[in-house]
Amino acid sequence: MADTSLLKFVDREQVYPAKREPELRAEDFREIAERYPVPDAEAQAGRCSQCGVPYCSVHCPLHNHIPDWLRLTAEGRLREAYELSNATSTMPEICGRICPQDRLCEGNCVIEFSGHGAVTIGAVEKFITDTAWEEGWVEPLVPGRSRGQSVGVIGAGPAGLSAAEYLRGNGYDVHVYDRYDRAGGLLTYGIPGFKLEKPIVTRRVERLKAGGIVFHENFEVGRDASMDELRQRHDAILIATGVYRARAIKAPGVDANGVVDALAFLTASNRKGFGDAVPSFDDGSLNAAGKHVVVIGGGDTAMDCVRTAIRQDAASVKCLYRRDRANMPGSQREVANAEEEGVEFVWLSAPESFAGEGAVSTVKANAMRLGAPDASGRRAPEIDPEGGFELNADLVIKALGFDAEDLPTLFGAPELNVTRWGTVLVDNKTLMTSLDGVFAAGDIVRGASLVVWAIRDGRDVAANMHRYLKTKAAADMAASKQ
C-alpha cells in the first residue's frame, strides 16, 4: 500500500525549527532553537524519500536507523520512533542538538544534493526524544543479572557515560571516576547552554545513577588513586579522559593578564549557570562584561567563546582566524548564528603580539593569505607582508584546540603506550591499551573530535570489554576448579 505521508520533498519546503530573535537570545544562555510543534515534526519527517541506500545513516557515526524513525514520525508513531532511535544511541536528544549535521547525516542526504534541502534529521531526532522524556517513555536503566565483576571508568564524558550504560545493562558493577564535581565532561563544562541546556545532560546522568552506576566525583586518577590501585579494585578499566591540554600561542606578550584559555572561560561561564561561586568570574578575570574581546581560533570552541562573550555583554567581540571562511574547521551554522548575534569575524588574520600596561590592551595582528597546500592538502596560511593591523582588546581568549595530557606520567603508568600526539594507543580490534584489561575510548584515543564519535566509541568499547570480561570470568572459573 502506498504511503501518503512520505516522499514530500518536492512540494514541502525544508523548515528548521524557528530560532529566537538574535537580540533576545543574546540576553540569556537558553537554547536558540524552538521545538517543532507535532504537525511540523511529522511534516518535515515526511520529506524523506526512504532511500534504499540511506547515505544519511552511512555518514552518521552511530549508523542510526534514520529513514525508519523518520517514517514512524511521519506516520505519527512517535513512541516507536523513539524506541528505534534509542536503540542505537545513548543520547539521541543531545546529538540532535549538537552534532554538526551539515557535515554528517544532513550533509549527505540525497535530497540536499537534488537541490531541495536536506531532511532536518537532527531537529526531528531531538523532537522525538524530548517528547519521549515528557511522555515518560524513557525507561529506567535496568541492570543485567549481576556477574560479580566490576569495571572502573575514568572520565564521565559522553564516551565514559555511554560505555557505563551498556556495561551496567550487561550486569557489571560500574564505577565512574571524574575529577570534576559534576558528570558530563564537556557536555557539562565545555559546551554552553545556548547549544545544550544543562538539565538535558543532568537527567541523563540521574538516570544512570538510578540504574546503580556509582559516580565518584572530585576523584582525579593520578591524584586520588594510581592506575595500579584502580586495576586492583576492578576487573577492567576504561580510560575516557578526553583531551585538555590547550594548544599554546607563541607570540610576545601572550602571558599578559587578560589573555586566557578558552576552556577556563567557558567553564567559568557554565559554572555561573549552575549558580556556583566562581571567584575568577566575579573578579572580572573570566568575565567579558563591558570588554573588547578578541577570540583567536576558528573551531567550535572559538564559536562557543564568541557567543558566550556576547551573552556576557561584551562591548565588542571579534574572532581572528588565520584562514578564510571557506577553510575554517567550525560549523558554518555556528558562524551564521554568531554573526546574527553581533560577532565580527576577521578572516585571514593571526596575532603577532599582545601589548598593554599591566594587562593586555592591544592585539597586534598580521594579515594572512593562503599559500600552497600543506601535507593535509589544506592551503597553508602565510603572512601577507602588505597587511597588519591593531585591535583594542581587554580580554583575549585563546581557542586553538586541545592535545592530550601526559597520561602515563599523570597515572603513574609508564607502561601505558601513547602515540606521538600523546593520545592513548589501542589495539584496533580489541580497543585494549598496552595494559591488560585497560581499554580506552573517545577523544583520548581520537584526539579532539565530536560527541557523536565519543558515544560510538563508548558503545564499541563496552562490547569489547564485555567480551574480555566474559573470557576472564571463564578463565577464573576454570582455574578455581583445578
Ligand code: FAD
Ligand atoms: P570529555 O567530554 O572531555 O570527558 C572527559 C572526562 O574525563 C571529563 O569529565 C574530565 O573531567 C574527566 N577526566 C579527565 N582526566 C581525568 C582524571 N585524571 N581523573 C578523573 N577524571 C578525569 N562536539 C560536538 O559534537 N558538537 C559540539 O557542538 C561540540 N562543541 C564543543 C565545544 C567545546 C568548547 C569543546 C571543547 C568541545 C566541543 N565538542 C563538540 C567536542 C566534544 O565535546 C568532545 O569530542 C566530547 O566531549 C569527547 O568526549 P569524551 O567522553 O571523550 O571526553
Ligand code: SF4
Ligand atoms: Fe545526525 Fe548526529 Fe543524529 Fe547521527 S547522531 S543522525 S549524525 S544528528
Ligand code: SF4
Ligand atoms: Fe531520507 Fe535523506 Fe536519508 Fe534518503 S538520505 S533516507 S532522503 S534522510
